[in-house]
Amino acid sequence: MNTPSTHSQQPDAMTGRTDLGRRLAARREALGLSRDELGRRCGADGTYITYLEEHAASPAIGTLVRVADALGLPVNYLVAGPGIAFRTSAEAVTARAAGTEVAFEIDNIDDVTATGWSVLAVGELAAFTDPDETHHLNTTARSQPWAGGPRSHWMKLTPTRITGRHVVHDS
Incomplete structure (x- = not known):
């Protein structure tokens, strides 16, 4: 008589992950957190954390920021009014590029679903010089830059052109 297997399916084998x-x-497992504990830290239910981990989910940006913060993951830029703000070193090449046209790109590729997206913003780069604006950015930022060394010099790209693409795999 054959006995059915009692082994549960491994998470990576789940469809939709x-x-x-x-x-x-x-990251949650590396920190030794349960799904419920992560949920408590970011204001979500543990079952929602399960859903995010096991399904093709599109959580709101606010949810992503709270989860990233709870996991100690850096979000290295902010949308600041009409611009994109980020921190760098005052001595960095980026800081010296103030007053010039630059490009800022963010993208994501998902190997499992064979999809991806990319957004490119082009515009003039400027340094934040107003102490009140800098204070606001420092208190609004949900993480520290991942690059080593001091990164306390705030820069802002004011886009004049924004382009993007969504990449999907033809089945």
Whole structure:
């Protein structure tokens, strides 16, 4: 008589699991957190954390920021009014590029779903010089820059052109 297997399916074999889900789970597990504990830290239910980890989810940006903060993951830029703000070193090449046209790109590729997206913003780069604006950015930022060394010099790209693309795999 054959006995049915009692082994549960491994999370990576679950259909619908995306790069986001795998990364969230890996970071949560590396920190030794349960799904319920992560949920408590970011103001979500543990079952929602399970959903984010195991399904192709599209959480709101606010949810992503809270989860990233709870996991200690850096979000290295902010949308500041009509611009994109980020920190760098005052001595960095980027800081010296103030007053010139620059490009800022953010993208994501998900190997599991064979999809991806990319957004490119082009515009003039400027340094934040107003102490009140800098204070606001420092208190609004949910993480520290991941690059080593001091990164307390705030820069702002004011886009004049924004382009993007969504990449999908033809089945």
